[in-house]
Amino acid sequence: MNWKDDPHPARLFDELPDGVVRCRLSPRNCRIRPGQHGFCMVRANQDGRLVTLNYGRSVHATEETIETEAVFHYAPGEPILSMGNIGCMLNCDYCHNWKTSQARFVSDDDVVTYTPDEVVDIAKRHGIRVLSWTYNDPVVWHEFVTETAALGREAGLVNLFKSAFFISPEAVEELLPVIDIFSISVKSMDPRYYRRLTKGWLEPVLDGARQVHRAGRHVEISTLMVTDLSDDEDTARAVARFVGEELDPGVPLHFVRFHPDYKMTDSRRTPLERLHHARRVALDMGVQHVYLGNVYDTEATTTTCHHCGHVQVTRYGLNARIVGVDGAGRCAGCGEPSGLTLLPPRPPRPSLAELPAGERLRTASFVWHGDVRSLHIQVRNDADAPRTLYQRRSGSDSEGTWTALALSPAESYRFIAAKATPGEQGVEVAVPDDVRCSLHEVFDRAHFPTVEVADGTLNDDVSPLPSYRSMAGRRPSPALQGEGTTP
Ligand code: SF4
Structure with missing residues (x-):
């Protein structure tokens, strides 16, 4: 179908x-x-x-971490179940998820069908406590998101909404009862930029952010610093002013590094010095926590106490470790509230020093390279009995230790492995003979689609996604022809 x-x-x-x-x-x-x-x-x-x-039409549900969603002050390091869908109310020239946000490029092969019960069941089965509505944009999945989020909430799950938030106030009101965390992408503070590059407009995005913040939800703001378009000091100042004066100086702000994509492959990665300058400007204006995204080996992803400077959370890429906050959320340095929302400790996944003897396992390995520092591992259990797969990192603190993941009969599962320390070299996976396994390179924060490792990477510093130009001539299917008028 x-x-x-x-x-x-x-x-x-x-x-x-x-x-x-x-x-x-x-x-x-x-x-x-x-x-x-x-x-x-x-x-x-x-x-x-x-x-x-x-x-119910989705890309494959994927276990990632909450850092993937530019959320740093709610349950750092927490696994999330990322759910992306099809379509978008914007059409940004540089979209990192264009092959799903622009529905005419979506083929049936990209699509998985879920019911609300199935989504909640996947999360519960794998001990995941946060459902993340993300990728292309959850706004255009409104009915499925609100119904499933309500079901998840009844089952004790937290809901995260990662969005460009070009949404009506009325729709926001329907989200408020079921969404706990809003990660909102404010692409620029220039109305002309919105019209020209996103095909939307700015003010409703800001109104939506004000609305959810007023309602007391956890809010974090991120801005993609597009090279030569929105990576300038004026943008940093304007976004910082909005966060500091119209929301709250304690709302975390993320400046995110751009990579060339979609219609803007003739651009280049955001220069690091511009990102660091933007961060410095926002901090100087009084925003208390300003982070850089898609940037590694930097202090700009560390959470420190606003009062005493004590290090509270360290991060590398999409991994986080809480190091300076007590169980009540107070700074270990000065005892003041950290502003972080924490969930109760979760049991670690089973680990073992050696693979089980006597079990027939195939292994696959991947070496981190360039800015490909994450991998989606997709597995399918073809057996009618439970199976277990194992993964470990090479060159890491936990060198040699395998982590086990249980799969139900006939289950398809997808999860991220993200480089966790500067010295870590790669990841190794071991699966039983009747479990299919494929590895997919992820460039920067997670996105869809991804490219199978077997298909190769074009360039360490350019997205390994299929090129938009190679697909631009593809005609929309007849069912998608004809479009409503917009003001
Ligand atoms: S207003 Fe138009 S673009 Fe926005 S969600 Fe409705 S149909 Fe889609």
């Missing part, structure tokens, strides 16, 4: 004359004629009713 062939009733729309509907999910308010779809390509008019085409 084609991924868009099972429409689901949508909420938040008005019925207009002549069978036209107006979608109220994002500020775009698309007016959609019968048989057509909105700008996001995943909400359509079917016989005068608004339907969502991507309900």
Whole structure:
């Protein structure tokens, strides 16, 4: 079945004359004629009713860490279950997730179907306590996100919403009862930048951030510093002013390094000195915690106490260690509240010094190189009995220790292995004969799609994703032709 062939009733729309509907999910308010779809390509008019085409349609659920989502002050180092979908209410020229955010590039091979119960069940089975609604953009997955997040909450899970947040106030109100953490990407403070590069507009994003902060939810703000476009001091000042004056100086701010992608492969990585300068500017303006993303071997990812400077959390890439906060969330240096939200300690995964004797296992290994410092490991248990896979790191503190991961019969699972120390060289995986395994390079923070290691990397410093230019000539499928009008 084609991924868009099972429409689901949508909420938040008005019925207009002549069978036209107006979608109220994002500020775009698309007016959609019968048989057509909105700008996001995943909400359509079917016989005068608004339907969502991507309900339950997802990229593969993936275990990552909360640092992947530019969330540093809520449960540092916590595993999350990342759920991405199809479509977006924006179309940024440099999108790092363009092959799923722009629905016309999505093929059925990229899509996995989940029910709300299945998502919660995966998290519970693997001891994951945070559901992360992420990647392309969860705004356009509204019905599935709100229903599943509510179910997850009933099961004791925390919900994280990582978004560009081009969303209507009405939709935000529906998220507030079920979402605990908002990680909001403010791409620039220049309205012209939004119009030109994202095809959206700025003010609703800022209004949404104000709205969730006013409601008392955990908020962190990130800005992708696009080379020569938004990596300047003025942008840093304007974002810092918004965070410090309109939200709170204690709200963490992340300046994130850009890599060339989508329609902007003729650009270059953000120069490191511009990122460090932006951080210094924001700190000097009084924002208490300013971090750099996609930057390694730096103090700019360490959390220190705002009062006494004591180191509270150290990080390397997507890994974190809480080193200076007590169980009540107080600084180990001065006893003041750290501002970090912590979850109760979680039991570690089983580990063993040697692989089990007598078990037939195949191994695969990967060496970190360039800025490819994370790997998605995808496994499928083809047996009708439980199986266990093992992974270990080479060149790390835990050299030689294998960590075990249990798989249910017929289960497909995907998880991240991210370089955890400067000296770590790579990762090794051992799987039983009846478990399929593939390794996928991840460049910078996690994204979809990824490229199988077997397909090779073009360049250590350029995204190993399929090139947009190679797919740009592809025509949208007939079901996706025709688009609603936007103001
Ligand atoms: S872009 Fe999509 S979500 Fe936004 S108003 Fe249009 S149809 Fe609705």
